[in-house]
Amino acid sequence: MRNISDVIEQYLKSILQESAEGMVEIQRNDLADRFSCVPSQINYVISTRFTLEKGYLVESKRGGGGYIRIQRIELPAQHVLHTHLHQSIGQAISQSAGEGLIYQLEEAKFLNPREAALMRAAISRECLAIKLPYRDQLRARLLKAMLISLLNK
Structure with a gap:
């Protein structure tokens, strides 16, 4: 059986996918009630699984009418992807940022699941x-080389 974090993540991804704007606004307490969990569980899912590195922009407004807005950031078209990759990766990249990309x-x-793995x-x-810092520099070079090779197929 999947854990509650996986279920919440899948739910949020499905409503994001159905959204015409590629954005969803949720109220943390409403979502916590829906999944019978504490609101901090919602915070955990959003902060770990909807990061900028993973292609999401998250905004939150606290207070009585507060909300959490999650927006999917689309990758550029393939013909400008090379430039985007060079800018995103730079001269060095951490493991978590590389995995996020x-x-x-x-x-x-x-990328297919096998290539990604x-x-x-x-x-x-x-x-x-x-x-x-040599590890992060080598990681950036490897990542650029692999991605350029794969995306040119």
């Missing part, structure tokens, strides 16, 4: 067993 590309169907393995700190 891979996740975003997989969600957008630029291989890339995550290749950029892991276990695989790149060298000291910082």
Whole structure:
């Protein structure tokens, strides 16, 4: 059985997908009531699974009429994707930021699950067993090379 965080994530993704604007506004307490959980569970799901690295922009307004707005950020068209990748990755990238970019590309169907898994393995700190900042620099070079190669297919 899936855990409550997975269920909440899938629910939010499904209503985002159905939204014509690619955006959804929710009230944390209403969502917590819907899934019979504490509001902090909603915060956890949003802060860990709807990050900028994963292609989401999250805004929140506190107070009585407060809301949480989640918006999907679309990747640019493939012909400008190379420039976007160079700007996103830069000269160095952390493992979590690299994994977030891979996740975003997989969600957008630029990468299949197998390609994404291989890339995550290749950029892991276990695989790149060298000291910082060299590890992040090598990770950026590997990530750029793999993505450019895959996206040119």
